[in-house]
Amino acid sequence: MDGETDFRTPKFGLRVYLQSYTYKGQKKFSPNWYYMVNMGRQRKPFVVGTGLTRKPNEKPRDGLYSDQRAAATRAEQIYVFVQDKNRTLADVVNHFYAGDRKDEQVVKARPKYATIEEVLEAFGKKHRRWGVSEYTAKGYRTSLLGFLRRGMAAVSGKKFENLSGHKIDYTEQFKLPVNKLTLAMVHAVQDQFIEEAEDEEELNSKKTTANTYLRSVQSVFGETPWEYYQQIGLTLPERAEWDFLKAKQMRVNRFYEMLPIADIEKIVRGAEALKKTDLNAWRALILACHFGLRRKEIAHAQWPWFQVGDEIRFRLTLDRKFIPKWAHAREVVIKRHVYQWLHEVRTEADGYIIEGAVTERLDGDENPNGEVFGRLIEWLRSIGIDRRKPIHELRKIWTQSKIPIDGMLAAQKQGGWKDLDTLNKHYADQEMPKSLLWWWETGDEHAKSRENKEEVGNGGAA
Secondary structure (H helix, E strand, O other), rough: OOOOEEEEOOOOOEEEEEEEEEEOOOEEEEEEEEEEEEEEEEEEEEEEEHHHHHOOOOOOOOOOOOOHHHHHHHHHHHHHHHHOOOOHHHHHHHHHHHHHHHOOOOOOOOOOOOHHHHHHHHHHHHHHHOOOOOOHHHHHHHHEEEEEEEHHHHHHHOOOOOOOOOOOHHHHHHHOEEOOOOHHHHHHHHHHHHOOOOHHHHHHHHHHHHHHHHHHHHHHHHHHHHHHHOOOOOOOOOOOOOHHOOOOOOOOOOOOOOOHHHHHHHHHHHHHHHHHHHHHHHHHHEEEEHHOOOHHHHHOOEEEEEOOOOOOOEOOOOOOOOHHHHHHOOEEEEEEHHHHHHOOOOOOOOOOOOOHHHHOOOOOOOOOHHHHHHHHHHHHHHHHOOOOOOHHHHHHHHHHHHHHHHOOOOOOOOHOOOOOHHHHHHHHHOOHHHHHOOOHHHHOOOOOHHHHHHHHHHHHHH
């Protein structure tokens, strides 16, 4: 007992303490005093006082400050109350916290919490300081407002109305105090998504969407933005006590199922025809299938990123307009025939590999939703690729071809995977069939067969 963060009550020697939490790597403590009630197998911490009432320069009396004495009195009252073995934790709440049932804390002057609108305004002004791009910041905003629409409907027992494609009035969500974001709301939203699923595959999709919502919303209240909110005077719930921040994502049974061989063959065989009808869509296809690029990376891929030598490397470079996933630059080793394919149809001296107007690559908000991606998706659908994210399937094809050609470690490093364990878990048994590897190895389906014939011929001559 140090007397500052915990102490013993004078009569029964009960431990009263401040809850600890880690903030920016440092241990900190909540301002409220807690007493842990143990009733059989049930345990629950109850707030018994707050250190916020302590006066400046106050000196302890009998070893305790005034706020500690008040907390000790309440803790001992609860202790005496629960000696009746017929009583439950619910009885403690009803007896001591009836005036503040929602959070079971000691009734005190309630702060005026910041609104969602105030937090989003502050986040929108400084997100670049925290390494969050404009695109990602807008995604967080959309997720927070969408989460609140769902959450407010769920906790009130109303049916959620999906207004996708319509202009939505978020006035009610903007005015909401941030403390209305609770663990109960998170659980209600998660249950809502689960109920919408009609089968196991859709259930995984719904869980993934719900997890994206939660991850985005909690990012708005991350440790670094939180510090800025406090600096500008926004009132937020105590971080150690805000149960919303403790909400967990749902477990998703992911199915990293490889595209059927017939579908991969359609892509390989159809690439040349696409090249003749839509050069930019073909370029995007090559960047996904042979470079392993994500959509955003395709939109920003540039010729100066090539390093041509004994090996041809493509270095994804950070700049003011482009930050790769995980904010890490990386190099991809490219086969020479792939570089030649792109170089042969190059018409612009410098600049982006996807040529033409900026709208080919980016939408009006500079997000990677340019026209070329719509046309590529349309082409993939036309040849029978019906996956939910067809362009991402192309990156998965690259991974599945890279592993047998250059190994798991090369695929992880060059593909920008965060760690080898994740890649191994999802792709160890998802390798490309040898019958299709020629497109990645040489670009010539008959090259290996010619080499084999030459070896046989040479052997015969010997």
